[in-house]
Amino acid sequence: MAARKDSSGSREPSAALVRRTSPDVGRGTQSPNSWALGDGQQVPWEYAPAPESRDVVQLKSRYGLFIGGKEVAPRSGQWFTTVDPSTEEPLAEIARATVEDVDQAVSSARRAFKRDWGSLRGSERAKYLFRIARILQERSREFAVLETLDGGKPIKESRDVDVPLAAAHFWYYAGWADKLEYAFPNRDPQPLGVAAQVIPWNFPLLMLAWKIAPALAAGNTVVLKPASSTPLSALFFADVCRQADLPPGVVNIITGPGEIGLALVKHPDVDKVAFTGSTSVGKEIGRAIAGTDKALTLELGGKAANIVFDDAPIDQAIEGVVNGIFFNQGEVCCAGSRLFVQESIADSFVERLKDRLSTLRVGDPLDKNTDVGAINNAAQLAKIEELVEAGIAEGADIYQPACELPARGWFFRPTLFTNVAQSSRIAQEEIFGPVLSVLTFRTPAEALEKANNTAYGLSAGVWTEKGSRILDMVSKLRAGVVWANTFNRFDPTSPFGGYKESGFGREGGLHGLLAYLDLGGGH
């Protein structure tokens, strides 16, 4: 641990360093708040614990599937456990759906599309969506705590970002439901039918909202499968649908492993497939439905470049870069995982970045002071560790602040790599963790060349006070979302989605409606 306190970043990297702290290593040698600054100093204050109460969430021991407006047991009779990633303690048992359950859910969605929902006027659909938005606002504390319990993200993020944005998405799309002909003038927009939606574990409730709100506004019915490590907020959302008196079958939720998601998207009575997740699974889904008439939108991985010019507002840029990669533990498809700093300021910028990393509070996600929570699941932690070790093996220099990690649960230190080659795995592959690779550039052209040198194209960041340079960079970066002098901002009115292998189709805004409508010209 002594070496760990000397966090100058120049020490010899070792594989042991990047391992998650095992319970018997480093415990008790320093107090939980003895954060070391990048220059070896320590933060001269302590944080009192500020835990959010979990009493607001009443968990049942078991959750069935939500089909046709009812909670039903899985045909398999099998259940799996969802755990709190910050403690590895079980939270509840979740139904493992079978192919028959999938069939039942799709039939239920089809019936609802043919009867209640399909024949409902847009103005009435809108009112259901407004109701859902209101109920999410009313139950916001409960959903925030639940999201943090099941997913490991800091409570301040689920409270201030995930839940309010999810409610806002329903609110925004509610208003579109009876105005579709104004969104696409001179067209006769029609719903596609039954939408199969598969979502990831990094923003479980928010991704649900991104999927369900536009689908319902456009007049479709849905079968949604949440990730198997974060099913709870979707199952609580089923209760929101009941409270809103949403007609049975309009929203169906099935839970289970990836193969159930695949069975869902392949179901012959599904008209539309929407997937958010990794590029490799997205391709698998694309292959599974190739040659069918199903419409498809994919929101896949990313390897965003965050480009800092020498005339950038440095304090804001430091905050933006930190938020860009450590927001939600870096488990964000649009995370700014590649930092490009102009060479003339690289040394000082990296030093300031290290200082800032040292003040990040890593630990109990339910603590309102926590900046970086738990990694969502053990497999993801293993993947982060593997890639970090690859970075070291490929010759990059690693820096991690000397923060203490909790004894239990899946945690990983905020990590920064310098001296990273373009070809390195940590500069090319999506890590989906709190790991930042720092590279440098001299000219705007070089920055663009390097930033665009990736198969992904989801997001990018530009930091400079020069307006014309911003607009030039913005127009040449091959990415679907470009944040200039900010990063990781989201809004229901703002379309989000990727170029290249980051997927196609947009979620959010007017463009997000298009993914769920047939305008007659093919799709």
Place this chain on the structure above:
Amino acid sequence: MATVPEARRSTRRVRETSLDVPTSNRNPANDEAQLTRIPVRKTYKLYVGGQFPRSESGRSYIVRAADGTPLANAVRSSRKDVRDAVRTARGAVAGWSGKTAMNRGQVLYRVAELMEGRRAQFIEEVASAEGLSPADATAQVDRAIDRWVWYAGWADKISQVLGTVNPVAAPYFNFSIPEPTGVVGVVAPESSSLLGLVSRVAPVVVSGNAAVVLASESRPLPAVTLGEVLATSDVPAGVINILTGLRKELVPTLAAHMDVNAIDTWGVPRDMRAQIETSAIDNVKRVARPPRGVDDRYDWLDDRRAQRPEWIAAYLEIKTVWHPIGM
């Protein structure tokens, strides 16, 4: 192969006769020469990078008229030709998408201007390729010309229709604009040799994409002639590349190519669609499919259905930009 010259001579004869000057004005000394003049035939080649190469493979196939008469030898492109065309198209993207929208609009309009000048030739070729009456062929060609004009006008308007300024709930200026996706493979409709092809290619290129087009396999000749128009109408070299050949040989290579951003599968035979879409997902290509239930009888003359801003949008990426306000 020996039958080709026979057939060609017969179609040419009809035209030469109709062009004859009245008999009374003829100088008998010239009559002999007039009747025995051997027409100069056109070699139908590819159009790639602004030039007219043959296939690197040296292969060709016989193209027949709708009634079965051989019309000409067309180039039977190879997979290598497809890859060469993709490389050429990639090289043209930056220049073409970097032009102003108004400039691209003028270039598309220029295509219409030059097609108008070769209208008679297109009518004859479409008539023989598709077995249409002169009146029906005329309708096809006229509409093809008009379609360039329609899309030309979209060049500097599509951003205003598809772009948005988004009222985000925080102090940020937020807008979304369309950008071309890059290189687009177009498998042109099989039956509509000219109008179908123009209807699918114009929306691809108007926004700044470059296209690699596989012409109709059985009716490729009007497409080759279109290439000759493109070569002289200010369309920069490489922006539109036209290949002829066999679908089963070429489409898989186009669909699997990792430097193609999107593919229009209108002309992909139904039984190949699953295979093509499976390849296309390898680099997450945007796949533009025809509407459900479309077949060879699709009415390309129907402006309301067959010319659409959505077909421009199919090859556009929406980029969203954020910037703080007052911070």
